Amino acid sequence: MTKSDLIERLTNCMQIRYDRAVSKTDVTAFLDALGDVAVAELQAGGEAPLPGLGRLTVKETATRTGRNPKTGEPMEIQGRRAPKFAAAKGLKDALK
CATH class of the missing domain: 1.10.287 (Helix Hairpins)
Incomplete structure (x- = not known):
């Protein structure tokens, strides 16, 4: 759509x-x-409700250690803030 x-x-x-x-x-x-x-x-830092659908929040991820795919060397992956959607019960039930 x-x-x-x-x-x-x-x-x-x-x-x-x-x-x-x-x-x-x-x-x-x-x-x-x-x-x-x-x-x-x-x-x-708040949340945004979407009545009947769910709510939007912010999820913060911590800094973590990863590996460079080419060399296999450890590298630091920075933490970030990302939007997260949590579906409302009514929406989940409608999709069953």
Whole structure:
């Protein structure tokens, strides 16, 4: 599914399920704002809930020792912060 497909389906769902006529421009602005808010919250060390889907958090990995595949020499792999998605129970149950 592409972003334009998602926007189209959300627009149709809002019309059918909620009897609300929203424009594709409004849906696009909402999705962009949701992304901006989620990024800002994760950068601040918080979590971003996605109701009905799950939540986004930040996972921090520690610095560790690895091996250079060419030489076999030990090397240090820097720790990092990465986004992590935890699915909600309802989403997990829907996929069973």
